Amino acid sequence: MKVRYPLFQIIDKDGNLTNQKYEDKLTGDKAKLLYYHMTRIRTYDQKGVALQRQGRIGTYVPFAGQEASQVGSALALADDDWMFPTYRDHGASLTFGADLDRMLLHWNGRMEGCLPSRKKNILPASIPIATHLPHAAGAAMAETYKGTNNAAIAYFGDGATSEGDFHEGLNIASVFKAPVVFFNQNNGFAISLPVERQMNSETIVQKSEAYGIQGVRVDGMDVFAVHIAVQEALERARNGEGPTLIEAVTIRFGAHTTADDPSKYRDQEKINRMRDEVDPILRLERFMTMNGMWDEEWVKQINAVIKDEINTAIEAMESYKKPDVAIMFDHVFEKPTWTIEQQRQNLLRVGGRK
Amino acid sequence: MVMSKELAESRSAVKTNSLTVIQAINNGLNVMLGKDKHTLILGEDVGKNGGVFRATDGLQEKFGENRVVDTPLSEAGFVGAAVGMAFNGLRPIVEIQFLGFIYPAFEQIATHVTRTRTRTLGHYNLQMVIRAPYGSGVRSPEIHSDSVEAFFAHMPGIKVVCPSNAYDAKGLLIAAIEDPDPVLFLEPMRLYRGKREDVPEAKYSVELGKGKLVEQGDDVTVLAWGAMMPVALTATEQMRQHGITCDVIDLRTLYPLDKDIISESVQKTGRVVIVHEGHETGGVGSEIISIINNTSFLYLRAPMERVTGFDVPVPLFALENDYLPTPERVSQAIRKVVNF
Ligand SMILES: Cc1ncc(C[n+]2csc(CCOP(=O)(O)OP(=O)(O)O)c2C)c(N)n1
Secondary structure (H helix, E strand, O other): OOOOOOOEOOEOOOOOEOOHHHHHHOOHHHHHHHHHHHHHHHHHHHHHHHHHHOOOOOOOOOOOOOHHHHHHHHOOOOOOOEEEOEOOOHHHHHHHOOOHHHHHHHHOOOHHHHOOOOOOEEOOOEOOOOOOHHHHHHHHHHHHHHOOOOOEEEEEEOHHHHOHHHHHHHHHHHHOOOOEEEEEEEOOEEOOEEHHHHOOOOOOOOHHHHOOOEEEEEEOOOHHHHHHHHHHHHHHHHOOOOOEEEEEEOOOOOOOOOOOOHHHOOOHHHHHHHHHHHOHHHHHHHHHHHOOOOOHHHHHHHHHHHHHHHHHHHHHHHOOOOOOOOHHHHOOOOOOOHHHHHHHHHHHHHOOOO | OOOOHHHHHHHHHOOEEEEOHHHHHHHHHHHHHHHOOOEEEEEOOOOOOOOOOOOOOOHHHHHOOOOEEEOOOOHHHHHHHHHHHHHOOOEEEEEOOOHHHOHHHHHHHHHHHOOHHHHOOOOOOOOOEEEEEEOOOOOOOOOOOOOOHHHHHOOOOOEEEOOOOHHHHHHHHHHHHHOOOOEEEEEEHHHOOOOOEEEEOOOOOOOOOOOEEEEOOOOEEEEEOHHHHHHHHHHHHHHHHOOOOEEEEEOOEEEOOOHHHHHHHHHHHOOEEEEEEEEOOOOHHHHHHHHHHHHHHHHOOOOOEEEEEOOOOOOOHHHHHHHOOOHHHHHHHHHHHHOO
C-alpha cells in the first residue's frame, strides 16, 4: 500500500527540493506566509503549555510537530469554506481565522470560548472522537444543494479511523460526492496506542479505496506538500469530483495533553532527540536559507508581532468578565422551557456557589 | 450496617491497606484477574499506559497482553466484542475512558448487552462489567463530565452501581464482576484520589442492590450516591449544628434501588431530600420519589425535595461548581422540608 500511495513530498527534511513539478509554486512570498503562520501557532502552543503549568488555564492539548499539517491545510481553504476541527487542531483553526482570545477562553473552561470565529465557518473543537466527520459531509452536501462552490474540511487523528463515525462519514460523503476533504493527521499515537496497534492496515489512506474516493498520502512535516495536496483535493471537490481522504504523516512531539505522561508508553527521549532533525519549521527554514529567502530582520519582526498578539490575547482572556451562571441556562433552547427557567431562578436566588 | 460473617472476618483478621478509591479499584481488578482466568480487561489505554486514571496500572505487566487488552479507539467495537466474548464463556471487564464517551457503544448496550438474556430465554447471559469514570468537578474538558446514570438505570437488563468510597469500590466491583448479569460500574472521578480507607487485601464483596446508612438522624432522610456523598455529608453536618439531624443513605446501587432502606428511613423521618449530579428531569431521583410514593406516602410530612444538576448540558469547567449541587443548596433543601 505504501507503494500504491507513495508519500507526496516537495522538500525533504534538509530543505532540498525533491519534486521539481511544483518548483514554481514555491515562491518567497508563499514560503514566508507559511513560515509566519507556523511560527505563530508554535509560539501560541508553547505559551499554552506554560499557562497550563502556571495554573492559568485548564488541561491543554499541545500540537507541536503538527504545524506543517495544520497550517498547510488551513491556508488552502477559501474564505467561505467550512472547518470541522478536533481539540488538537486549534493551530489550524487559528490559521484559518479563529479568534485567539476565544480560543484561550476555551482552554480556560469558559463557555464563551466555544463561540465560533467572528469571520469564518469554524466549528468548536469536536471532543468525542470522529463524531464531526458526518457533519463535514453534511455541510458540504448543503453547499452543493445551495449551488455554491464552497467546500468543507474535517480534521481527525489516526485513532479516529477506528470509530464507526469515520466510516459512516466517508461513506455518506462518497455516495453523494460531497465537496469535502477528510484530513487525517497520522501522528503515530492515539494517547498511548501506536497506530500499528490501532489498525491492521498498512496505511490510513488505503481506506479511501473502500469508499471509492481519492486518497493521498502526504509528508505531514512538509508544509508545501500538505498545502498543495489539500489545494488539489479542494479543487476536485469544487469540480464535483467528490471527497478526498488525505493522510498527513506527522509526529506528535509532546504529550497527548498536559495531563498525560508519554514516557509511560513510548521512548519520549528518542523523540526529543530527533525533534530538530524532523521539525517542520526548521525544514522550511533550511529551504528558505538555501534559496535566498531567509531574512533575519523579517524573522525578528514577525516574532515581535506574534509575541505582542499573543500577550494581548492572554490579557484579554484574563481580564474577561467573570463567568455569569445564567449563560448555562440561556442557550439550551431559543426559549427556555419551564424546568430550565425554574432551575435558573432557584439558582440565582440562592446565589450559586460562594 | 449489618456485616456478613465473611465480611466481618475479613475486616478483623485479614490484612488491610490504606487505599484511595482508584487504588481500591485497581486492587479489586487485580484480585479478580488473579482468581478467575475467564476475566479480562478491555479498553482504550488500559494496558501499557495503565489507564488515563491509572485504574489498571501494573495489571498488563502482571497478567499479560491477553488479559489486559489495549483496544482500538472504538467503543462500539470493544463493547460489542465483549458481548461476543461473554456469549463464549469469558467475563470481560470493559473500561470506557469517560462516561461521556460511552455514546458510540449506546447501541450495543441498549440492543444487546441488556437484552441478550431475555431474547435467548436465559440461554445466554452476559457476565460483563462496564466501568466508567463519571462526573464533574475536576476541571475536565467538554463532554468528560457527564453524569448520565439515568439513561442506563432506565434500560431493562443492566444493573447500575456507583461507589462513594474505597471500601465499597473494591467490594462492589468484585460483586459486579461475579454477578451473572451485566453491570455498569460508575466511578466518581472527583473522589478517585480523595480520602484513603482501610481496604482488606483479600477478596470480599459488597452486595449489589443494597444501600448503606452512613449517618443516623431523626428529622430528614438524605439520599445520595457517588461524588454527591461528601456534599450531602457536609450539609448534614452543618444542619446538625442547627439541631437538625438526618439519616444519610448512600444508595450505592442505582438499579435495582434498595427500596427497603429507603422506605424504612422515610417512615421514620417523614422528610426527604435527594441529591444527585445528573440532570433533574428523568433523573434517578424521580424514581426514588416514586418508590417513596408507593411505600411511604402516608408517612410524609413535607413534599420531597431534589437537589440536582440542572436540565442543561454540563457546562465547561468555569461553571462546573455552579452546575453541581453544593452543600449550601442541600442545606437549603433540608431547611425547606423541615420548615414546611
Ligand atoms: C468517543 C471518544 N472516545 C474516547 C475519547 C478519549 N480520547 C480523547 S483523545 C483520544 C485519542 C485520539 O487519538 P487520535 O484520533 O489519533 O488523535 P490525536 O489525539 O492523536 O490527535 C481518546 C481515546 C474521546 N475523546 N472520544
